[in-house]
Structure formats: C-alpha cells, structure tokens
Amino acid sequence: MSAVxxxxxxxxxxxxxxxxxxxxxxxxxxxxxxxxxLAVVGESGSGKSTLAYACAGLLTPEQGSVELLGRPLARQRxxxxxxxxxxxxxxxxxxxxxxxPRQTIAKSLAEPLLSVAGNARPAAAEISKRLAELIxxxxxxxxxxxxxxxxxxxxxxxxxxIARALANRPEVLICDEPVSALDISVxxxxxxxxxxxxxxxxxxxxxxxxxxxxxxxxxxxLIVMHQGKIVERGPARQILSEPQHPYTQxxxxxxxxxxxx
Amino acid sequence: MNGGGINATVGGxxxxxxxxxxxxxxxxxxxxxxxxxxxxxxxxxGPWLAQHDYTQTNxxxxxxxxxxxxxxxxxxxxxxxxxxxxTLAGGRISLLVGLVATLVSLLIGVFWGAVAGYCGGRVDxxxxxxxxxLYAMPFMxxxxxxxxxxxxxxxxxxVAIGAINWLDMARIVRGQTISLRHREFIxxxxxxxxxxxxxxxxxxxxxxxxxxxVYVTLTIPQVMLVESFLSYLGLGVQEPFTSWGALVNQGxxxxxxxxxxxxxxxxxxxxxxxxxxxxxxxxxxxxxxKSDEDGW
Amino acid sequence: xxxxxxSQLKVSYPTRxxxxxVVRDLSFELDEAxxLGIAGESGSGKSQTALAIMGLLPANAxxxxxIRLDGQELIGESERVLDRLxxxxxxxxxxxxxxxxxPxxTVGRQIGEVLELHQGMSANEAAKRSCELLQMTGIDEPGxxxxxxxHQFSGGQRQRILIAxxxxxxxxxxxxxxxxxxxxVTVQKKILELLRSLCKETGTALxxxxxxxxxxxxxxxxxxxxxxxxxxxxxxxxxxxxQPTHPYTAALLRxxxxxxxxxxxxxxxxxxxxxxxxxxxxxxxxxxCSEVLPHCSKEIPRxxxxxxxxxxxxHWVACHLEQEQ
Numbered sequence: 071m072s073a074v075x076x077x078x079x080x081x082x083x084x085x086x087x088x089x090x091x092x093x094x095x096x097x098x099x100x101x102x103x104x105x106x107x108l109a110v111v112g113e114s115g116s117g118k119s120t121l122a123y124a125c126a127g128l129l130t131p132e133q134g135s136v137e138l139l140g141r142p143l144a145r146q147r148x149x150x151x152x153x154x155x156x157x158x159x160x161x162x163x164x165x166x167x168x169x170x171p172r173q174t175i176a177k178s179l180a181e182p183l184l185s186v187a188g189n190a191r192p193a194a195a196e197i198s199k200r201l202a203e204l205i206x207x208x209x210x211x212x213x214x215x216x217x218x219x220x221x222x223x224x225x226x227x228x229x230x231x232i233a234r235a236l237a238n239r240p241e242v243l244i245c246d247e248p249v250s251a252l253d254i255s256v257x258x259x260x261x262x263x264x265x266x267x268x269x270x271x272x273x274x275x276x277x278x279x280x281x282x283x284x285x286x287x288x289x290x291x292l293i294v295m296h297q298g299k300i301v302e303r304g305p306a307r308q309i310l311s312e313p314q315h316p317y318t319q320x321x322x323x324x325x326x327x328x329x330x331x
Numbered sequence: 332m333n334g335g336g337i338n339a340t341v342g343g344x345x346x347x348x349x350x351x352x353x354x355x356x357x358x359x360x361x362x363x364x365x366x367x368x369x370x371x372x373x374x375x376x377g378p379w380l381a382q383h384d385y386t387q388t389n390x391x392x393x394x395x396x397x398x399x400x401x402x403x404x405x406x407x408x409x410x411x412x413x414x415x416x417x418t419l420a421g422g423r424i425s426l427l428v429g430l431v432a433t434l435v436s437l438l439i440g441v442f443w444g445a446v447a448g449y450c451g452g453r454v455d456x457x458x459x460x461x462x463x464x465l466y467a468m469p470f471m472x473x474x475x476x477x478x479x480x481x482x483x484x485x486x487x488x489x490v491a492i493g494a495i496n497w498l499d500m501a502r503i504v505r506g507q508t509i510s511l512r513h514r515e516f517i518x519x520x521x522x523x524x525x526x527x528x529x530x531x532x533x534x535x536x537x538x539x540x541x542x543x544x545v546y547v548t549l550t551i552p553q554v555m556l557v558e559s560f561l562s563y564l565g566l567g568v569q570e571p572f573t574s575w576g577a578l579v580n581q582g583x584x585x586x587x588x589x590x591x592x593x594x595x596x597x598x599x600x601x602x603x604x605x606x607x608x609x610x611x612x613x614x615x616x617x618x619x620x621k622s623d624e625d626g627w
Numbered sequence: 628x629x630x631x632x633x634s635q636l637k638v639s640y641p642t643r644x645x646x647x648x649v650v651r652d653l654s655f656e657l658d659e660a661x662x663l664g665i666a667g668e669s670g671s672g673k674s675q676t677a678l679a680i681m682g683l684l685p686a687n688a689x690x691x692x693x694i695r696l697d698g699q700e701l702i703g704e705s706e707r708v709l710d711r712l713x714x715x716x717x718x719x720x721x722x723x724x725x726x727x728x729x730p731x732x733t734v735g736r737q738i739g740e741v742l743e744l745h746q747g748m749s750a751n752e753a754a755k756r757s758c759e760l761l762q763m764t765g766i767d768e769p770g771x772x773x774x775x776x777x778h779q780f781s782g783g784q785r786q787r788i789l790i791a792x793x794x795x796x797x798x799x800x801x802x803x804x805x806x807x808x809x810x811x812v813t814v815q816k817k818i819l820e821l822l823r824s825l826c827k828e829t830g831t832a833l834x835x836x837x838x839x840x841x842x843x844x845x846x847x848x849x850x851x852x853x854x855x856x857x858x859x860x861x862x863x864x865x866x867x868x869x870q871p872t873h874p875y876t877a878a879l880l881r882x883x884x885x886x887x888x889x890x891x892x893x894x895x896x897x898x899x900x901x902x903x904x905x906x907x908x909x910x911x912x913x914x915x916c917s918e919v920l921p922h923c924s925k926e927i928p929r930x931x932x933x934x935x936x937x938x939x940x941x942h943w944v945a946c947h948l949e950q951e952q
Contacts, residue, residue: 329846
C-alpha cells in the first residue's frame with residue numbers, strides 16, 4: 071500500500087454570506103504520509119477548520135478531491151460511510167460538547183463499535199472488554215464508564231473523545247484544535263497522549279492549531295494557512311527555524327514567550 | 332448501568348436525575364404536582380366517590396345550594412343534577428382532551444420538527460412551508476367547519492386541537508434541532524457511520540426532551556382552555572357529556588342566582604391550570620443546567 | 628499607603644451541595660502606577676478576584692475579607708458608590724470585546740456616554756474627547772470610525788475601543804481579564820503592548836489576568852500565581868520566573884518552556900485541576916505535587932516570605948516546603 075494515506079487536491083470551499091459568497095478555501099492540496107503528523111496552522115478565518123471538516127467529509131467541497139487510502143471520499147451509501155468510519159476519525163475542539171450529554175461514557179464509547187458492525191452485533195462481553203481497553207489506553211480510570219460528561223473535567227472529556235475516535239482502530243485521525251480549550255497543564259498531557267498513541271498505533275494525524283506552540287512537539291510536516299490559502303509548507307522543523315513567508319515570520323514573532331525580564 | 336442516588340460516586344448521575352432533584356426542591360412545583368395528583372385521582376375515581384350519577388335529574392331539587400346534610404355537597408343545577416358529580420365527570424373530559432391532544436401534537440410535532448431540522452435544505456423548506464400553510468388556516472373557522480360537516484363529536488375536538496397544536500411543537504423542536512445539528516457529538520456520530528434515523532433517535536431527540544417536556548406541561552393547560560372556550564361557545568362537548576368549560580359556561584348564565592354552579596367547576600379548572608403552569612415553570616428551571624452554577 | 632489593598636479575600640457560592648469557596652485567604656497590595664499579573668488555570672479564582680474588586684460579582688456570591696482602594700473599603704459599599712467608583716477610579720477590560728459593546732450604538736457614542744456621565748462633559752466635548760481616545764488606542768481615522776458600529780470593527784479593534792472606553796475617565800486602576808484570549812496571536816502582542824504603554828503614560832495601575840504565564844511575563848512588574856482559589860506564589864516577575872519557589876510555579880514553567888522547544892514527551896503536571904465542589908484538603912495542589920509532604924494534605928500552608936541571603940525583595944510563597952528549609 072502506498073505511503074500516502076490522505077491526499078487532498080485543489081480544494082475549494084465557499085460559504086454563502088449576506089452580500090455575496092465568502093471563499094473559505096482555495097487551491098488547497100497536500101498529502102498525509104502514513105505514521106506522520108501534518109500540522110495546519112492558521113488564525114481565525116484562515117480556513118483551517120473548514121479544511122478539517124472537508125477532509126472528514128463533513129462538508130462537500132465545490133471543487134477538488136479528498137482521497138482516503140486511495141479511495142475518493144463518498145458519503146452517499148451506508149456501506150461507504152461504514153468503511154470511512156473504520157479508517158478516519160476526528161477529535162473536536164470543544165471536549166464537552168463532543169460527547170452526548172445524555173449518554174454515559176460507556177454508551178458513547180460503545181457507539182462506534184456497534185455502528186461499524188452493522189447487523190453483526192458483537193457480543194456484550196466483547197464490547198465491555200474493548201471498552202476497558204480503550205479507557206485504559208487513554209489513561210483514564212475504569213469507573214469513568216458509568217459517568218456522564220458533565221461529571222468529568224475538560225481534559226477527561228477530551229481523553230474520552232480520543233478513545234471513541236480510536237475505537238475502530240482508524241489509520242487517520244483528524245484533530246481540530248484538540249487542546250485549545252484546555253488548561254496549559256492539561257494541554258501537555260493530551261499532547262503527550264497523542265504522541266504516545268501515534269507511536270503505538272502507527273496513526274497518521276492531521277493536526278489543526280491556531281498557534282505554533284503546540285505544534286512544535288507533534289508536527290513532522292507543517293502547513294501555514296492565511297485567508298483560505300496555503301502560504302508556506304514543508305518540514306516543521308525547517309519552517310519553525312527558518313520561516314520564509316512574511317506571514318509565518320509574523321506568526322512566529324508574535325508568539326507569547328516567557329520573558330524573564 | 333443504572334445510576335442510583337445512593338452510590339452516586341460510582342454510578343454517575345444523569346442530567347435527568349439532577350433535574351429531578353432540583354424539581355424536588357421547588358416547593359411551588361412539588362405542591363402543584365401533589366395537588367394535580369389529587370385532582371386526577373378525584374376525577375378518575377369520580378363515579379365511585381360521588382353519591383349521585385352526573386346525568387341523573389331531580390326536578391324537585393332544582394338549584395339547591397351546597398350543603399353537607401342534603402347529600403349534594405356542591406349543590407345541584409337547575410335540573411337537580413349533582414354539581415359534584417358533574418364537576419368530576421367534566422374533569423375527566425377536560426383532562427382527557429388536554430392529554431390526548433397534547434400527545435397527538437407531541438408525537439407529530441417532535442418527529443416533524445426533528446426531521447426537518449436535522450435534514451435541513453429542501454426537506455426542511457418543504458416541511459416547514461406545510462406548517463406555515465396550516466398556520467394560516469383560521470382555527471375557529473376550521474373547527475366550525477368540522478362541526479358542520481361531521482356534527483358535534485368529542486373525537487373531533489381532540490383532532491382539531493391536536494392538529495393545530497403540533498405546529499408550535501414542530502417549530503420549537505426544529506429550532507432546537509438546528510442548534511444541535513452543529514454540535515460536535517452529532518458530527519462525531521456522523522463520522523462513526525451512524526445513519527440519519529439513528530442520529531435523530533439516539534442523539535437529537537434525547538437532547539430535545541428537556542424543552543419538549545416543558546412545552547408539554549404548558550400545552551396541556553392551553554389545550555384545556557381552548558376546549559373550555561369551544562364549549563363556552565357551544566361548540567364543545569355535547570350533553571349528556573360535560574367538561575369544565577361547558578360547566579363554567581352554564582354556570583355563568585346563572586351566576587347571580589346560583590353562584591355554586593360557576594364557582595366549583597371554575598375552581599377546579601383554574602386550580603388545574605395553575606398546577607400545570609407551576610410544574611412547567613419548575614421543570615424549566617430544573618432542566619436548565621446553568622441554574623446550579625450561577626455566576627461562574 | 629498602597630493604592631489597592633486586598634486582605635483575606637474570600638468569595639463563596641451557596642449551592643445545594645453546601646457553600647463552596649472559589650477564592651480563599653487572598654491578600655495582596657498594589658501601588659500607584661504599578662502592575663500585577665495574575666496567572667491561573669480555570670477554577671483558580673483569578674476572574675472571581677477581579678470581579679470582587681470591581682464589585683461585579685453575581686448577587687448570590689458571598690464575599691468576605693477586605694478590599695481597600697485608597698483606604699476606602701469596597702466590600703459592603705453601596706451600589707451607588709461603587710457605580711461612581713467604577714467609572715472614575717476603577718475600570719475593567721473583558722475577554723470578549725463584542726459582548727461588552729452595545730451593538731446598536733456607535734462606538735463614539737458609547738465612549739462619549741461614559742464621559743458625559745462621569746466627567747460631566749457636554750455632548751460636543753465628549754465627542755471630541757472620544758475621538759482623541761480612539762486615536763490614542765491606535766484606531767485610524769477616529770473622526771470617521773467613531774460613527775461606526777461595533778460589528779464594523781475587527782476583534783482586535785474592538786478590544787482597542789474597550790481600552791479607550793476603560794481609560795476614558797482616567798482611572799487609577801485598570802483590570803484586564805484575559806484581554807487577548809479571544810484574539811489571534813498576531814493581534815495579541817499589539818494589544819498587550821498598547822495596554823502596557825498606555826498604562827505607563829497615564830500612570831494607571833494595571834492588574835492583568837491570564838491563564839498563560841507567557842502573556843504575563845514581561846508585561847507586569849509583579850506576578851501572582853493562583854491555584855484552586857488560593858495564592859501559591861507572589862513576587863517580582865523576574866524572581867518568580869527565574870527562581871520559582873512553589874512546585875506548581877516550577878512545574879508550570881517547565882511545561883511552558885517545553886512547549887516552546889525541546890524534543891520527546893512534554894513535561895506535564897499529572898492529574899486534573901481541583902474540583903471546586905469537592906476541594907482536596909490542605910494545599911489545593913498537593914494531589915498533583917511532585918514534592919508532596921505527609922502533612923500537605925492536612926494543613927493549609929501559610930503565605931510566608933521567601934528568605935534568601937541579602938534579599939530585600941518581597942517574594943511570598945504558600946508551601947510547606949519553604950517552611951521546612
């Protein structure tokens with residue numbers, strides 16, 4: 071199998087607004103390599119979240135294509151949806167609203183296992199075994215299973231959301247600003263968890279972020295976006311040390327750094 | 332996976348359990364709930380409780396004032412019928428109209444609104460235009476038309492009221508669904524390969540129930556009022572059946588000579604309406620998650 | 628006498644599970660034209676502290692202790708007096724600039740209204756002064772722009788307008804609660820620089836509140852680190868950043884430095900922020916502390932000065948470790 075797991079070409083998305091349409095993405099293309107992390111950095115209005123949603127098939131681009139493991143995304147038939155569900159999952163920005171407030175954590179986690187299985191419903195014992203594995207995998211205590219989202223902290227909810235995304239062992243994980251709603255001490259925990267899981271499960275990650283700080287540790291490749299277009303791309307280390315585009319330079323210079331006075 | 336109140340630390344407490352607890356601390360709502368229960372028991376057990384049949388006339392006892400000794404606690408009407416028995420019998424019809432019509436509007440409204448809101452686009456436009464169309468029909472005209480064509484029939488009242496009330500429910504549910512549709516857990520469910528119906532049933536509707544429950548408790552009294560109004564106009568239930576609205580209508584005619592004919596049914600009607608409104612308000616406060624965390 | 632003296636501040640909320648505290652035993656002082664940065668995670672009580680000083684806590688909050696501005700006690704003061712103070716001596720800039728502005732009023736009018744109310748200016752004077760204020764906060768063409776509505780400005784510009792409004796009456800103390808959290812990084816830096824230079828120019832004392840220690844460093848002369856409703860460490864910024872004494876401060880700094888460089892796994896503070904409904908006994912940080920002592924879970928450490936040889940700086944810490952040494 072080819073090393074490219076997610077291939078995006080010439081993507082164009084626009085939103086209708088009062089007084090004309092607003093171009094959210096134009097001519098965006100990239101390739102995500104197996105086992106690597108591609109980070110997309112941009113400020114509000116750069117189109118980075120639109121890009122994440124388009125890659126997940128949650129919105130249909132006007133133009134361009136998204137290929138997952140060599141197959142174009144198609145979300146018409148239930149069979150295609152199930153196939154995609156097994157290979158690509160997403161973690162969202164707001165950890166609390168990522169989980170259905172009326173369901174226990176166990177129910178939320180069991181859902182992907184059941185929906186992919188279709189009619190061949192797995193045995194209850196099998197499901198509860200996998201649930202225990204998933205909860206342990208993201209470093210949570212088992213007694214969390216019977217709790218409700220509103221009883222957990224933001225960091226714990228985000229761990230549950232990660233566990234749910236990984237339930238069917240997908241190859242590709244899209245993370246849409248997964249730590250920006252969390253406290254700094256918890257941000258580091260979640261990033262470490264993602265790094266650890268990536269190594270263990272050979273995940274390929276598309277990581278969306280609004281600042282460079284978080285990306286530094288996790289990204290192999292980096293794309294900088296500004297107003298719906300890619301302004302700079304390349305190996306993360308290189309861009310962070312020698313940014314070429316003025317916008318990237320500005321972004322790097324604006325970053326809040328510890329100032330020891 | 333039940334989260335009992337005792338082993339809360341292990342079992343987890345659902346939002347419903349939290350809301351139930353908040354409701355239990357609301358004195359007005361709890362009092363209303365108990366009072367309503369008493370009303371319901373009285374009304375249901377009416378035929379066994381009252382010493383007289385509500386249709387039994389006794390012209391020699393026409394318009395007697397309430398008295399404990401005479402056996403007619405609430406007095407009698409012009410035809411000598413026992414007002415207590417009639418009030419309880421009327422309550423059965425009034426509450427039944429309220430419940431059935433609300434149930435009809437609940438079932439149609441929630442389904443209609445959730446599908447329209449979740450599917451969006453052309454489906455939404457089509458479904459909601461239909462709702463607009465029905466809205467535009469003058470309700471009273473609609474009811475009178477039905478009466479004229481089919482004759483006066485209690486079933487028609489259920490149908491007429493239910494057919495109008497689901498429109499509001501559908502609009503409310505649709506609005507809520509649209510705001511839910513973009514929530515992350517719905518997106519996540521889509522990505523997990525869940526079908527539209529699964530998402531509506533498992534993720535959308537459970538999260539709508541709070542709003543729906545509140546709306547239902549406020550719809551029941553509204554429906555009962557509409558029925559009263561229809562009966563007051565003479566378009567409602569027909570003899571020998573009666574309802575609180577019909578009783579109030581008849582009582583109002585003899586207000587000066589026999590005030591008990593108006594007073595007792597009106598008391599029951601008003602009491603029930605108050606109860607439902609207090610319960611509705613209590614539920615709204617109880618289901619509002621934020622109410623517990625005022626200030627931060 | 629200091630401009631602001633807060634002592635033994637306590638903020639609590641009654642709920643069905645009993646009364647719980649969001650700020651406890653908080654004491655600090657702020658001099659005229661001085662600056663203090665308050666850093667803390669969610670639930671640390673930093674925003675509650677700001678609201679308590681402003682007298683803007685919700686009605687069900689219970690406040691104890693003392694807050695003195697120029698010697699005048701603010702706790703228990705009437706709403707009328709507080710209203711007058713809020714315009715003249717105290718001002719605040721909030722996190723979300725959009726919701727702090729009235730969308731149906733031009734920004735010039737909104738600033739002008741403050742001036743007419745508190746300075747007794749005429750409408751003409753107020754309009755002229757509000758243009759000056761807009762100019763001062765870096766809004767181009769203030770004459771034309773003052774006739775625009777809030778939605779016609781970008782997020783960064785809106786925050787500039789709020790700063791102009793806050794400084795309109797020449798307050799003695801400005802509190803900025805996460806003023807740049809809702810803004811893009813490239814805008815954040817400019818807004819922070821604007822705040823610093825304006826406060827310096829006008830001699831306004833500044834309390835800057837942020838969850839991000841990096842934002843505060845270099846902005847404020849003094850730093851206070853809060854956790855679980857309590858003060859952990861307080862002192863001159865340089866001292867706190869270079870010689871952190873509290874294990875929490877040290878761990879936070881390690882995490883931050885790690886985010887900006889280095890390789891492999893990030894240094895983390897294990898565990899979760901404390902649950903305010905069910906706070907740990909003793910020091911609120913002890914369940915996550917790497918240097919925890921047996922009595923940390925039982926006794927609340929007193930805030931005491933950090934003493935080093937030949938040291939006259941006022942550096943305070945609330946940790947049992949410091950007492951051991």
